[in-house]
Amino acid sequence: MRYSHIALALEVLRLLAEKPYKRDDLIAALDSFFRQGDRHQKLSRLMRELRDDCGFAIESAPSRPYKLIESNFPVILSLPQRQTLYMAAKLLDSVGFSTQGEQLLRLGRLKASDAPPDLKPDFCPPADYGEERLRTIADQLQDRCAQQECYAIRYCGSSGKISQVDLDRSEFRLHDGMLYLFAFVPDYKRSHPVEQNSIFRIDRIEKVGEPSGIRWKRSFFPSLKIRYRMSGPLATYKPRRDHEKVVERNRDRNYQILETREDQLFWFRQRILHYGKNVRVLEPEWLADRLREELRQAYENYLQPLDSE
Template identity: 50%
Template structure:
């Protein structure tokens, strides 16, 4: 016998629809009511008391362990789901490894969320895979988790904010930051931000700065000014790989081959932080040559000359 829409509908389906909608994003009561009204209509159910059904179902979901926040004139927010997740042994081991990696990188909150989702314990750790997070410079042990949490809040809000920062010389300065994100480089976490009130010589990309989270003393509240930058300013660079790397194939999304022959390959890339590009290109030695821009080519030329002087002396 073919089931009808009415047969498929149930109070469980109504509750699941609420969870699905709140899992997408926070929603105000009126918005939830409109969406659930359509849901009831699709299932041939009366929707005249949809808001009352919503209130009753939210209460029942909370009793079942789902953390759903709400307040007058505020949206419903699904803070934590208590929905059971059935995982295989290999899946649990994979999640446990991911949680360990995030925890050692300083993201203890996210690691805890993963462990809660999978109901993970020490017995879920793989006996075959061991993770030892040892970056060249380990600042993680000195990072205040509250600083990372506040930074993540500012990144979600997308309004300009300030940080109180102690530089390598011990001087404390207040920085006014625009577009920002947390980035990892060689296994180390940094705050990468566009700093509008700084000088630049070769382009706006020089206003992009790195900040070590362990040197951030405090994070200010968000201002009334939204981020002005929708994307980080970039610099277009062309470089050539030759010799042992003549058949080099770009691995980064921002890189593309613009010319290729049997002896070399020319690549174009867009970079938002030149220092990291310099580090990467220098590790290839004589197999890599920057073609443009001229100022960067000359900077690397002078740096290589100083390196040569060290060896000659």
């Protein structure tokens, strides 16, 4: 390849790595590289070379844009970089993103010998999000989120009951190694708007409905301001979340008060119960009452004798 031809190939790959391009738009963006001759013919010949000779996966069809599916560009990495990339790939695989993990392995041409000697993942994901059915579900959900129109899903709950749920604003969230659809579910029987924010495990969504043509009514997810007290070993806890901050600290009495704004009370409840006796919700009172009742029931559960065999 001549230098000018290599430069053209690199510029084509750079542009396609940013976004898909229609043929005429790509030629216009490459105007300074073409001096004479049929530009369409030169571009078509270059695309064949990139696909057949260099191994780049570039998708194209009549009346459709060029789209870079997978790059085969050589990446030169040091040993620490290869180990870091291998670790990232295996962590993705361990939380159920096997397809994305495999892409990282191919990107760096990594082998088992690139594994850090001290890496031993020990996590079993509930599902493989790279599996074809789940990829299809995730792609459909991405489309609905981009369209910002109300839609419905058919969902199988933990009890096995299947129901159809109408959704408003929605987005993906990764929480504790599981992928969820986080959505606002209009339900005016609930006392507090934040309780209309619902979570759905992606692997339990059986079908995604078509967009309704009705725009989302919610421009944001409702949230709730919560204050809680940490004491004992947690008196020196440092907030790790953007929406969490310390509003009062008393070193003499070994406690601090934090304030947070939460949009998913189930996840907040899990976190607070995890802290055990060293945390107490102060406000709002109705949330503190719910947690108090749950802890009371848990305590009474240990007072009851086990059923005889």
